[in-house]
Amino acid sequence: MSDLAAIFSAQGILAHTIPNYRARIxxxxxxxxxxxxxxxxQILVAEAGTGTGKTFAYLVPALLFGGKVIISTGxxxxxxxxxxxxxxxxxxxxxxxxxxxxxxxxxNYVCHYRLEQxxxxxQYKLTTREDIIHLGLIERFAQNHQTGDKSSLSKVPENxxxxxxxxxxxxxxxxxxxxxxxxxxxxxxxxKALSSEVIVVNHHLFFADLMLRDxxxxxxxxxxxxxxxxxxxxxxEIASLFFGExxxxxxxxxxxxDSEMETRLAAPDYKPxxxxxxxxxxxxxxxxxxxxxxxxxxxxxxxxRSNLFSTALALLQQRLTELVNLLEDQAVRSPGLEQCWKxxxxxxxxxxxxxxxxxxxxYVRWVETFNQALHLNxxxxxxxxxxxxxxxxxxxxxxxxxxxxAVKDDFSHYQQAMGxxxxxxxxxxxxxNFAHQALLYVPTGLPNPNHQHFTAALIEAILxxxxxxxxxxxxxxxSLRAMHEIHALLQTQFExxxxxxxxxxxxxxxxxxxxxxxxxxxxxxLIGSQSFWEGIDVKGEALSVVIIDKLPFASPDDPVLSARxxxxxxxxxxxxxxxxxxxxxxxxxxxxxxxxxxxxxxxxLMICDxxxxxxxxxxxxxxxxxxMKRTRNFLDVQEFFSSKPIQPINS
Numbered sequence: 001m002s003d004l005a006a007i008f009s010a011q012g013i014l015a016h017t018i019p020n021y022r023a024r025i026x027x028x029x030x031x032x033x034x035x036x037x038x039x040x041x042q043i044l045v046a047e048a049g050t051g052t053g054k055t056f057a058y059l060v061p062a063l064l065f066g067g068k069v070i071i072s073t074g075x076x077x078x079x080x081x082x083x084x085x086x087x088x089x090x091x092x093x094x095x096x097x098x099x100x101x102x103x104x105x106x107x108n109y110v111c112h113y114r115l116e117q118x119x120x121x122x123q124y125k126l127t128t129r130e131d132i133i134h135l136g137l138i139e140r141f142a143q144n145h146q147t148g149d150k151s152s153l154s155k156v157p158e159n160x161x162x163x164x165x166x167x168x169x170x171x172x173x174x175x176x177x178x179x180x181x182x183x184x185x186x187x188x189x190x191x192k193a194l195s196s197e198v199i200v201v202n203h204h205l206f207f208a209d210l211m212l213r214d215x216x217x218x219x220x221x222x223x224x225x226x227x228x229x230x231x232x233x234x235x236x237e238i239a240s241l242f243f244g245e246x247x248x249x250x251x252x253x254x255x256x257x258d259s260e261m262e263t264r265l266a267a268p269d270y271k272p273x274x275x276x277x278x279x280x281x282x283x284x285x286x287x288x289x290x291x292x293x294x295x296x297x298x299x300x301x302x303x304x305r306s307n308l309f310s311t312a313l314a315l316l317q318q319r320l321t322e323l324v325n326l327l328e329d330q331a332v333r334s335p336g337l338e339q340c341w342k343x344x345x346x347x348x349x350x351x352x353x354x355x356x357x358x359x360x361x362x363y364v365r366w367v368e369t370f371n372q373a374l375h376l377n378x379x380x381x382x383x384x385x386x387x388x389x390x391x392x393x394x395x396x397x398x399x400x401x402x403x404x405x406a407v408k409d410d411f412s413h414y415q416q417a418m419g420x421x422x423x424x425x426x427x428x429x430x431x432x433n434f435a436h437q438a439l440l441y442v443p444t445g446l447p448n449p450n451h452q453h454f455t456a457a458l459i460e461a462i463l464x465x466x467x468x469x470x471x472x473x474x475x476x477x478x479s480l481r482a483m484h485e486i487h488a489l490l491q492t493q494f495e496x497x498x499x500x501x502x503x504x505x506x507x508x509x510x511x512x513x514x515x516x517x518x519x520x521x522x523x524x525x526l527i528g529s530q531s532f533w534e535g536i537d538v539k540g541e542a543l544s545v546v547i548i549d550k551l552p553f554a555s556p557d558d559p560v561l562s563a564r565x566x567x568x569x570x571x572x573x574x575x576x577x578x579x580x581x582x583x584x585x586x587x588x589x590x591x592x593x594x595x596x597x598x599x600x601x602x603x604x605l606m607i608c609d610x611x612x613x614x615x616x617x618x619x620x621x622x623x624x625x626x627x628m629k630r631t632r633n634f635l636d637v638q639e640f641f642s643s644k645p646i647q648p649i650n651s
Contacts, residue, residue: 049430067225074231148185266334388419471501
């Protein structure tokens, strides 16, 4: 541990090699706790407040003592940041010759076979000019690039439609039967990971592999000494996704598209199969049209009330059965057709399980709609037992870290959700001086959020704050509907009051594009929903106010939440106190965490929900937030934005 004290000191290796490095006692203590966890192959749940420097706190002991280490991050963006910037920085500072690999899901790498098929397919002549240009860029990229990671081809946006044609998925990959298997970018990434000491993955990949044993981690985990989850607060939801089961219309349409392409290439003379694919595709699209709502989550019982939905689902099963049979007849004509047959068979089984095992204990079955897709989901009510089985065989160190895991100082909600009963839990406060850097403002006179005039009253309360801050604000909304309502009303008020602060709305561009625009403008107001509640880092005066419309309680109409509440109630628990409230607090902490990002930041956190004051649980909520001064007086907000520091407020 003494080595760590020297490394993290003001005169240590990090201070001498990393620009602007500052020694923090919290960072050292966290590194020491992680080193101890690694040494004794224990389990640690660690909350590190903003500014602790948790990334370096786990990287230093991981590279020095971790053996073979898997680091899992919340997003592919953070994954790239770790691999490209943070790990090389620490490795160079410590002068440790550890080998590092980056491993993503197969859909992130160009597939030579699917690229070749797309280039040869007559069907592709129907695509847009933009896609054709992108296809040419991808073809040259695949010929010259070492990894084939699509994030390295900046000239083609990651959300470009062409990518789905030239990358593979677990469903459509040919595996060792592929004629390009020896040059496969995915296999090369796996080989590098197997021979490396530190492997950087993301949570979706980790849990996909844990359940499917398909992405390469199944070979890595047995030899791994240490697993570190960064942004670990995301794990319960992500794990639930993969420990359950889902069939989507997007998945079915992709099967139809691939089946048609393979049929036209290998069996163009077999018209019954082409006719069947066309009918199957139409039936799939018709199923989505049976539910009018977009972005809705419906219980199975609710969905089944519609005769249109029930009839379309039955017809889809029939069409899928026909497709399976015809693909089986033609599978011998090409590896691609054989793979489509295998995919269709697996999806057919999944669909039957979803429909026939409606009363399966421990699962809730529900339907989710998006703009152009529909998902049939089965989600476990608890993942604790399933995940806890992974923790002991074989013994290794497990580290779960985030800025938001605890409710005040209590980790029980998170530990129960993840099955971490035996874990040690530690919390480190942020080293930032929130008492001087931040102010929590809860305005007076607002009605409860369910009041019909709440949004109008909220806008009235927001306007003077935006004038005082001269824009420079995030408005974080708890729903897309609220986001659009606030945007429309705010625009109207800006016109009436002749305010010229730019207003940016989530969806007007990619998240990264909008953040870049926000920083460049310097006085903008960005209105967003869930996408902007976490993983956003805007330092400096460009972001001086974070406004949250309501306490982020999940909708009680959500079918998964409703089922979990029912289960907890049956077991004699208080579902609100033990489940709903902790979830809301952790989400709120994430949103509030956008405000103060370094020791020089100053800002106001405005929460427009009177329940924070009027309800007994409100105290527990604000006590879980960083220790800001609190006020209900707008004059204090004005004073905060003046040149003079504000005085303590009695509470």
